Amino acid sequence: MSSGRPLQISFVESASRLDTLPEATVEVAFVGRSNVGKSSLINALANHKQLARVSNTPGRTQLINLFSLDEGDGLGTLVDLPGYGYAKASKSVRRDWPAMIEGYLLERDYLVMVFILIDGEIGPTKLDQQMLDWLRQSEVPHTVVATKHDKVKSSQRATRKNKLAAGCQLEKGDIVWVSASKGIGIDMLRGLVRSHLLH
Template sequence: MKIKNVKLYKTVYVPEDLPQTPYREVAFVGRSNVGKSSLLNTLANNFKLAKVSSEPGKTRSINFFLVDGKFFLVDLPGYGFAKVPFSEQKRWRDLIESYLKERDTLKRVFLLVDSRVGPTEKDVQMKEWLDFYGIPYTIVATKVDKLKKSERVKLKSKIEKGFGDSNVTVIPFSAKTREGRQEVLKEIKKALES
């Protein structure tokens, strides 16, 4: 799959503003600062597309990016960031839940996990939530370029153990080296065709 043109279609802060379109969607979710924006920029070959910040909690909205006029890449707000007031955390959670529960056009969720940390309690909750609602997902282990060789060998089993599930699909990914880009694009293509 080749991506030629990606542009921001809509930014949504409240569930009522979610767009109703004929386009299929794939969404990206994960804790704050896990690398969602970096992943989107790498997929799009455009490092100015999604704002990347070292400060967690930067994405406070759902951003819909239209790809080649055919489908959406959807960037969801990060979860689990403690420095944001509880009311804002609740607003994000409600926005994410509304999006995930009510999108007929959603074909797959990519659940991003920091490969150095492994699945957090919030990541496990998100996976359980996706399982409960029957939403197909793929795990993307980000920042693999920062792992030592010994950690790299144990990555898949670490993630499987953290999720308590040996049937999860795990794609190792690095925005820096672009490792995993083609694998994520293949999963997107497969999801859109299903």
């Protein structure tokens, strides 16, 4: 099975509460700051432009969105979590987001890996660093994915990769760099997703 082949995923459902999510066997989740390009990345993994809803308005994803991997036994699930840090969402929505995200990450028994997306063009924000610290303290398995590789000037990429890794308290080789629009790193990330969802 080629890891470079587009992920065969299909939308299952959206939920606002952990206790309404369906049962699964194994899940990976994508989380990141609003406007980090999460929906675009999920679409790139599946080579499907309209699978995950892409919006020019940050913070549009306000629900937990589930996609099933229709390969192998077809029981793995890819989860798109609401973006964090967008101020223009209503106060009630902003108040519910942390509980929704943290509740899922801590209590979802099927979760085996969290892919935390960091904007490669600007590096980790304070919110990103707080999320990384929280994941470490909570002992939640996670992998850092740096998005928007194509937005970083080629002359600055080596420096940017070193700075981003330092900001995440990781080695440079621990971070997966991707570009949803250019396809950079997408095959590698597909392989990682499959390695967790297919046994």
